[in-house]
Amino acid sequence: MNQHSPQYNKQFWNERYDSEEYLYGEKPNGFLVESLEFLKGKKKILCLSEGEGRNSVFLASHGFEVTAVDLSSVARDKALALAKKNGVSIDYQVTDLSDFDFGKERWDAIVSIFGHLPSELRKKIHQSIRTGLKKEGVFLLEGYTPEQLDLGTGGPKNLDMLYVKEDLESDFSGFSILVSEVLNRDIHEGSGHTGESSVIQFIVKKP
Ligand SMILES: C[S@@+](CC[C@H](N)C(=O)[O-])C[C@H]1O[C@@H](n2cnc3c(N)ncnc32)[C@H](O)[C@@H]1O
Numbered sequence: 001m002n003q004h005s006p007q008y009n010k011q012f013w014n015e016r017y018d019s020e021e022y023l024y025g026e027k028p029n030g031f032l033v034e035s036l037e038f039l040k041g042k043k044k045i046l047c048l049s050e051g052e053g054r055n056s057v058f059l060a061s062h063g064f065e066v067t068a069v070d071l072s073s074v075a076r077d078k079a080l081a082l083a084k085k086n087g088v089s090i091d092y093q094v095t096d097l098s099d100f101d102f103g104k105e106r107w108d109a110i111v112s113i114f115g116h117l118p119s120e121l122r123k124k125i126h127q128s129i130r131t132g133l134k135k136e137g138v139f140l141l142e143g144y145t146p147e148q149l150d151l152g153t154g155g156p157k158n159l160d161m162l163y164v165k166e167d168l169e170s171d172f173s174g175f176s177i178l179v180s181e182v183l184n185r186d187i188h189e190g191s192g193h194t195g196e197s198s199v200i201q202f203i204v205k206k207p
Contacts, residue, residue, distance in 0.1 A: 008116075008156055010096070013072040017052060024051060025190035026082060028058035029113045031142040031201050036062065038138055038178060038203050042108035046132070048097060048125070049115030053079025053090065059111070060088035067091045069100050097125055102132030109138040114154075114193070116143060116161040126171040133206045139172065140203045145182055147198035154193035163200045175204040 017023060032055055039045070043065055047056045050068035052075050060066045060083065068079060068090055076092045083090050093100070098121055110129050117125060129139050143163040144155035156162070165182050180202050187197045 007158065008161075010071045013070075014074045017072055017074040017078060021191065022052050022054065022078065022082070023190050023192040024054060024114075026052075026054055026057075027189070028055050029142060029189065030187070031199075032058065032111065032113060032140065035140055035179070035201075035203060038140065039064070039109050042138065044107050045109045045111060046102075046107045048110065048112040049117075050079065050092070051075045053082045053092070055111060055113050056090045056092070057082050057086050057088055060090050061086055064109075067093065069093050069095055069097060071096045097121065100128075102128040104131055105134045105137075107132050107137055108134055109140065112139075112141045112143070114143055115141075116156045116158075116163075118158075119160050122161075123171065126168075130172070130175075130206070135206060137206045138178075138203060139175070139206075141168070142199055142201050145198045145200050147184075151196055151198055153195035153197050154187065154189075155197075163202075165200055165202075168200065168202055172204045175206055177202075177204055179203040 045059055045064045045066050047068045050056050050070045056066040056068040073094045076094050079092050146159055146162045148155050169180060182200050184196055184198050187193045
């Protein structure tokens with residue numbers, strides 16, 4: 001069943017990605033790069049809402065076995081081209097997250113970088129992440145907060161799709177919180193993310 005936002009649906013993303021340029025750049029997200037230590041010793045990583053592949057290619061080039069999921073086939077083609085250019089391989093599945101089977105205790109880590117979903121679907125996906133992670137598995141996220149609506153430097157213009165720290169912490173109750181911080185930071189990632197931004201950086205570990 002599709003529960004994605006009618007505003008930010010498959011057609012929206014396919015059109016947005018339909019150019020030579022990598023909308024969010026070819027370089028990995030800065031928070032992911034600086035958090036690599038939290039993924040030490042992990043093997044199988046799932047990247048949610050992966051887009052054009054910059055983060056999964058980065059992880060694959062650090063030796064991780066990466067599966068990426070996104071609803072855009074245009075993004076998949078660009079991600080596979082980026083992987084080839086970097087001499088790595090990734091498994092990229094074009095699927096709506098509402099249809100994706102996370103399995104049970106299957107992933108060492110799950111990564112979501114600016115993966116914004118309507119709250120109803122987001123809650124369901126957080127449950128699937130809880131189940132899909134192995135024991136001691138790590139969930140790492142960076143996303144925009146409601147304050148981002150006033151800054152206008154990226155992200156959905158829809159309050160329901162933005163991350164509130166308390167809600168995230170409650171969705172992962174029982175997990176160890178390794179990082180949970182709301183901050184303003186200057187982000188320059190392609191032409192899609194440009195300037196001062198309000199984000200939450202969040203890393204938790206399954207008991
Ligand atoms: C802001 S982009 C982030 C892309 C990538 N994580 C990055 O940081 O470069 C959001 C991505 O979420 C994907 N997306 C949105 N809703 C989705 C859904 N219901 N299932 C799977 N992917 C979805 C879009 O196709 C898009 O690639």
